[in-house]
Structures are given as C-alpha cells and as structure tokens.
Amino acid sequence: MLNDIQQDIVKRLSNDYEMKERGEWLQQEICPSCNKKELFTRTEQPWVIRCGREKKCGFEGHTKELYPDAFANFNQRFIAT
Numbered sequence: 001m002l003n004d005i006q007q008d009i010v011k012r013l014s015n016d017y018e019m020k021e022r023g024e025w026l027q028q029e030i031c032p033s034c035n036k037k038e039l040f041t042r043t044e045q046p047w048v049i050r051c052g053r054e055k056k057c058g059f060e061g062h063t064k065e066l067y068p069d070a071f072a073n074f075n076q077r078f079i080a081t
C-alpha cells in the first residue's frame, strides 16, 4: 500500500515539478526557497524533498504537505480494510 503512494508521489513530482529520475534519485526540481534546480528526493522514499544547497539554503519540504490527498487516500483505504 505504501508502494502505491510512493509511485503516486513520484509521478506527481515528475509531472508538477519536472523532476528527473536518475537511478535512486529524483532531482532538478526548482527549490521554492532559492529558485535553483537543486531539490532532490529518493525515488524509493519520496517523503521529504530537500535542497542540495544545504548550507546556503537548507530547504526541506514534506510531500505529505504538498500532496495531502495522496496520503488521504491511504488513510481511507486503510480504514476500509
């Protein structure tokens, strides 16, 4: 079930932010904080997106807040079963 959400999130990040999949990483998303294409996340665990400019920016975002509906489905399905 977590796998469903993971794939959903990866698809949305690719569509919405034009993130590129490179091995186990999704990257090149534009950081909302510094506007550089430095955001990245793990393909297998896309729960947190981080800015690569750790010291200069340090932005960190949770996909649960970006896509609450993706996780809401999970809760509904979880209750249903």
Ligand SMILES: [Zn+2]
Residues within 6 Å of the ligand: 031, 032, 033, 034, 035, 036, 038, 051, 052, 053, 057, 058, 059
């Ligand atoms: Zn940044």
